[in-house]
Amino acid sequence: MKRSPETRDKAVDPARAAARDTLRAVRERDAYANLVLPKMLRERRITGRDAALATELTYGTARAQGLLDAVIVAAANRPVDEIDGAVLDVLRLGAYQLLRTRIGAHAAVSTSVDLIRSEMGMGPAGFVNAVLRKISQRDEDLWVDQLAPSIADDLVGNLAFRYAHPRWIADVFADALGGSAGQLQAALAADDERPPVHLVARPGMITAEELALASGGDVGRYSPYCVYLPGGDPGDLDAVRDGWAGVQDEGSQLVGRAVTVADVTDDSGRWLDMCAGPGGKAALVAAIADIDGARLDAVEVSDHRADLIRKVVADLPVDVHVADARASGLAPGYDRILLDAPCSGLGSLRRRPEARWRRTPADVAELVVLQRELLTEALRLLRPGGVVVYSTCSPHPAETTEVIADVLGQHPEVEQIDARQLVPADHLGDGPHVQLWPHIHGTDAMFLAALRR
Numbered sequence: 001m002k003r004s005p006e007t008r009d010k011a012v013d014p015a016r017a018a019a020r021d022t023l024r025a026v027r028e029r030d031a032y033a034n035l036v037l038p039k040m041l042r043e044r045r046i047t048g049r050d051a052a053l054a055t056e057l058t059y060g061t062a063r064a065q066g067l068l069d070a071v072i073v074a075a076a077n078r079p080v081d082e083i084d085g086a087v088l089d090v091l092r093l094g095a096y097q098l099l100r101t102r103i104g105a106h107a108a109v110s111t112s113v114d115l116i117r118s119e120m121g122m123g124p125a126g127f128v129n130a131v132l133r134k135i136s137q138r139d140e141d142l143w144v145d146q147l148a149p150s151i152a153d154d155l156v157g158n159l160a161f162r163y164a165h166p167r168w169i170a171d172v173f174a175d176a177l178g179g180s181a182g183q184l185q186a187a188l189a190a191d192d193e194r195p196p197v198h199l200v201a202r203p204g205m206i207t208a209e210e211l212a213l214a215s216g217g218d219v220g221r222y223s224p225y226c227v228y229l230p231g232g233d234p235g236d237l238d239a240v241r242d243g244w245a246g247v248q249d250e251g252s253q254l255v256g257r258a259v260t261v262a263d264v265t266d267d268s269g270r271w272l273d274m275c276a277g278p279g280g281k282a283a284l285v286a287a288i289a290d291i292d293g294a295r296l297d298a299v300e301v302s303d304h305r306a307d308l309i310r311k312v313v314a315d316l317p318v319d320v321h322v323a324d325a326r327a328s329g330l331a332p333g334y335d336r337i338l339l340d341a342p343c344s345g346l347g348s349l350r351r352r353p354e355a356r357w358r359r360t361p362a363d364v365a366e367l368v369v370l371q372r373e374l375l376t377e378a379l380r381l382l383r384p385g386g387v388v389v390y391s392t393c394s395p396h397p398a399e400t401t402e403v404i405a406d407v408l409g410q411h412p413e414v415e416q417i418d419a420r421q422l423v424p425a426d427h428l429g430d431g432p433h434v435q436l437w438p439h440i441h442g443t444d445a446m447f448l449a450a451l452r453r
């Protein structure tokens with residue numbers, strides 16, 4: 001029997017309790033860990049080292065779920081769907097600590113047992129104790145050697161297991177990387193790590209050097225606006241609170257910048273961001289538009305996300321339109337269009353801990369249709385000589401190169417230009433598109449292609 005929160009043992013560790021409750025929200029109501037946890041930490045006044053521990057345990061457990069479940073199934077000798085959900089959350093949390101942290105086995109097991117005993121009593125606590133003790137008898141490598149497909153028979157399956165990715169996503173990465181096993185291993189390993197926080201210094205408001213000084217960070221490798229934050233809560237920085245800076249992956253910054261630096265003769269200053277919510281790229285593009293004397297139309301289909309854009313572009317030359325970008329009613333003739341298309345997000349899995357276990361190949365099939373329709377409309381809205389930058393935070397060829405090839409095939413008047421000229425980074429491959437990678441560039445796996453009419 002589950003006890004109510006009021007009757008729970010007050011002695012349970014608050015950091016682990018927050019991690020458990022977040023994992024439960026993710027499992028039961030499809031919540032997003034990175035939205036639930038920060039709010040919970042604030043409400044429960046969990047700060048400092050406890051907050052850091054709760055964050056590490058929650059995101060790490062969510063990211064590694066498939067690997068942890070395979071180990072739990074082997075140790076418990078029963079399938080996951082025969083384990084009570086609340087017990088499973090605590091087993092995952094305990095297994096993560098045992099396999100992937102330096103927390104001692106005794107602490108990992110006893111705090112997990114406390115968590116479950118306070119809610120569900122002695123019986124389930126005994127089960128958790130037995131399973132976690134069994135897991136603690138081997139380290140991660142030994143479990144992987146025992147449970148993963150063999151390297152000789154199924155290299156991709158082995159790497160997918162080892163770096164906690166669903167098999168189909170490892171196949172997509174392998175495909176996008178052109179079949180190199182070394183590259184695949186590096187990509188999956190980088191995607192399995194806690195990602196660094198990147199800040200964007202919005203041009204005309206603060207420079208990257210000033211932001212680096214104010215935040216104790218380092219200026220980015222590629223984006224002239226990027227700062228790598230070494231730690232701490234970005235929301236504590238004055239520059240972020242004042243809207244001069246924001247949290248934004250360096251790859252996203254490079255995409256936003258690319259649309260502003262493409263060669264467009266006689267730019268009349270009509271710029272469009274077709275899928276703008278929540279406004280990260282719109283804020284960067286609009287800050288540059290402000291300097292260049294241009295104006296940005298930002299289209300977004302969701303009311304809530306349009307509100308988020310309005311907040312982040314206040315005081316910048318932007319008109320926000322709530323509309324389906326395939327039929328927005330805006331007049332053609334844009335000089336520059338950013339189409340940051342809705343996508344599977346397979347390129348930013350490291351920043352969305354549970355996402356890899358939720359996505360399915362069917363999501364991709366649906367999105368591809370929308371992406372083609374949006375790109376077709378982008379070309380209709382573009383003036384001759386203007387440039388569309390098409391981007392996704394996904395390296396999935398179906399969402400990237402295949403969308404471009406398909407739409408180009410239907411528009412002989414459109415040429416693909418070399419996007420490498422628009423991105424100040426190295427290791428950009430053969431072009432004409434750009435595919436960034438966490439293991440090569442330290443960015444999310446953003447894709448961009450540039451088309452001119």
Ligand SMILES: C[S@@+](CC[C@H](N)C(=O)[O-])C[C@H]1O[C@@H](n2cnc3c(N)ncnc32)[C@H](O)[C@@H]1O
Nearest residue numbers: 275276277278279280281300301324325340342
């Ligand atoms: C990848 S996100 C854009 C991220 C954004 N550019 C940023 O940097 O913050 C895609 C956005 O497109 C929106 N969207 C989806 N379908 C749309 C449509 N048909 N028309 C306009 N926006 C759409 C989604 O709601 C989502 O906010």
